[in-house]
Amino acid sequence: MNSENSPVSSRSSSLRFVTFVLALALLVVACNRSKGGSQPGTLRVGASAVPHAEILEFAKPLLAKEGVTLQVRTFDDYVQPNLALADGSLDANFFQHTPYLDEFQKSRPLGIVASTKVHIEPMAVYSKRHKAIAEIERGETIAIPNDPSNSGRALKLLEKAGLLKLDPAAGVRATVRDVKDNPKDLRIKELDAAQLPRVLSDVGAAVLNANYALQAGLSAAKDGLAVEDKDGPYANILAVLPAEQNNADYQKLQRVLTSVEVRSFIEKKYGGAVIPAF
The missing domain is CATH 3.40.190.10 (Periplasmic binding protein-like II)
Structure with missing residues (x-):
């Protein structure tokens, strides 16, 4: 019997093919979630236009000093930013409070976690x-x-x-x-x-x-x-997938968004309509 046509050889070939496909899939995921390199790094953050994207735009030069390029993508709804985060189109998002995220994930368990509290928007x-x-x-x-x-x-x-x-x-x-x-x-x-x-x-x-x-x-x-009262669970947060929480670039973004400079910007820009939560 020709060994190349044996069942063992066929199973081996099939295993190599499956391994190749899995490796290729992992490579695609890695590319989708790439930060663009650490020199400098890049973070893609989805946000509502006001005030979230405005706060992020103010933070851009501060983050650039830390060696991180911030790309801000604006959304006009409360659904797509979480879907984009889950599929790897974003590295983080900034538009929601924790009660909304918890409720959202009851029907869409995407594994997104609440991170840094940045500001409160009184309804x-x-x-x-x-x-x-x-x-x-x-x-x-x-x-x-x-x-x-x-x-x-x-x-x-x-x-x-x-x-x-x-x-x-x-x-x-x-x-x-x-x-x-x-x-x-x-x-x-x-x-x-x-x-x-x-x-x-x-x-x-x-x-x-x-x-x-x-x-x-x-x-x-x-x-x-x-x-509404200023206290309560409705502070707007950075949200992220668990794998990104320890990413050095993301941690720099957290520090910048809770800095003295950003606090001063929020207080002066919005005159009480938006309140720092840190």
Whole structure:
């Protein structure tokens, strides 16, 4: 029998082929996650345009002094930055708080972990029709974000403003089903967070995340009819895959984003609409 055509030889050839394919796949993954070399290194970070990308742009020259080139990619939604991080298109992202990340990964267990706390964006109630919460009329529509972590947060703010009462057992995960008292018979409309500034003229009021409020020229400190407390679990974070946490370039980014220079920038740039969390 010709040894080249033996079952043992075929199995050996198949094993070599599988090994080659696996090695090639690992090489592709490594290339996808490449930092561009350590001299200097490169970090690709996804962010919401305001204030996250603005903070990162300020941090760029500070990070360059540490030998790291920062590439900022902006997103206008709360889904794609996590998907891009998981598939290796990004090295980190900066747009969300930990409750949102935890809720997101209930349906998409991507293995992303929360890292450094950078700032807090107080959520607020805004209106183009009214100048005070008390002016909101019976039967009006109040728009809130539709993602679970931020909708619960918005409902808690409406409760703080005295517009409704929630089931105490609901906590931060409250939904519209947990509204137990609605004395003005308000209609709560849930929309994508990015759409809320566009509907302000069509509703009695809306509860906006600070990044979208800032993009619309609004500030919680100046324009908010009711503003959430500054404490709580909603600090905006750097998020990363576990394998990157000990990366030297990433650790430099963490240090820069919690530096005295970045703190001063946030305080001067946003005048209380965004607050350092470090």
